[in-house]
Amino acid sequence: MTKSTLRTRCAIALAGAALSLTNAHADEYLWSFARNSQVLPKGETELVTVNTFRFGKNTGSYFAWDSQAELEYGLTDKFLISGSILAQYFNFKDVPFDPYTDRRANDLRFSGFNLNMKYNILSPFKDSIGLAVGFAYIRRDYYRLDGAPTDQNSFRPAIFLEKNFLDDTLSFAWSTGVEFERRRFRDAEGIKEEEISIESALGVSYRFRPNWNIGFEVYAQGDFLEAGFNNVNDLNLGRNFQHGIHIGPSIHYSNKKWWATLGVVTQLYGGPDRGTPDSDSGKNWDEHERMMVRLSIAFDF
Template structure:
């Protein structure tokens, strides 16, 4: 729902991203296009240094008012040093933990890598609109092809708006199959995950919103959820600003705890899950309406 002047209705224009990691049902209208830049930073593990940054440039286009497509160009950078796994694995031999860091980097020296990773496609179908229905429902699919990993992601999108659309509650139920291939010495790693993403955003001033979002993450061996290996919880704040033709969102989530099971027990220490996760994750997003 658009606003003008001092009105507090949300959002400033259709398609703006008020959350960091959650997808909402505010889509591009038919014939409208937007370019969006994301920087997703994962920081800090048990010890040492680990910085895993993803850079995604997307163009979104509304095929209809309820069906949006998009295409991403993905890039990355990694900086790691001595980011060991749990003591029982690395008591005598240093080993790295973070996603994107191969086993050949386990000598304890610094590891750096950056470059273009690959591309993703995206499609979102809005089945019901939260502006006109008590609960908005949508379906999302995203295949990714990359140097480090191939993946296929599905989401069920849920959203409800309250207080003349100033308050937005949203949730995404996510499943993803991953084919990690960044470590040739260890071969292909096949994973699957199921997540629940949830959050709220409140427009407290004509161009400003703020709220929180969380993630309940589970990881599994194999493409078909064969063995449960990890559970982790993340939560943190978000803030959003919208101008006439552009918007900016910043979000942070902190890992508040996690557990590992079966073959994944080496990925946990100090009550947290490491592997492809960190203590903190920061998202910066900016969007610009092209027409």
């Protein structure tokens, strides 16, 4: 791809992100991955852009950019709906993926969309704990890790817990989502997969001065293959195919009109086992990277 083509595609992706709908976790993101239990008030709208930059495998070179633009709307004071579009860019070489990936390196494209909802049950500001539940439908046309053409449909229930201290300046949040994924790879002889992906994050954040928060989080993600979720009699988690745990700091700025969060996490531990082709020194290089940087920026209307 030429530089001018790349620039054009980047511009298209960013413009699309700015104009369209996106991801659904509501209110301000104090961390890169952990989410609190809050939602937008009734009738309020927020545009949230989330850009994640993923770097490094155990071999070769790997860079991925996941871009998401989300429009959130407070349907009631407790119920939020949102929609998002996804775009992705890859530039990698000699990574531990299958041979199909060579053709997809250095490529930017729209990759899918999300439809989300989040319902706040308990408020952290007046109840002893904040609690919300969420549900998302995710459509992906390209695989998250290497951009392989795929038809993927996922459903993702989620739970959000929050506990605040010191006049709500010290905040703890724990969020977990379980994504039920069904995909068919379009260029690998139509291989079909059913997978359960579990994502969990625990964050602590402190408002050290007006408008500013500093935080730290632990983020874990794991996949379970050969899972069964077609009917209630066939429910099983399958086998743990891979998992990775990441940790890192975040900084958050917010004011009346907009907010932004910058966070970095590095892989602390990954599996399944040491010595397997996908793991090295207790880390997982198949579905996890050495480091992720995430920048979220939002505007209130």
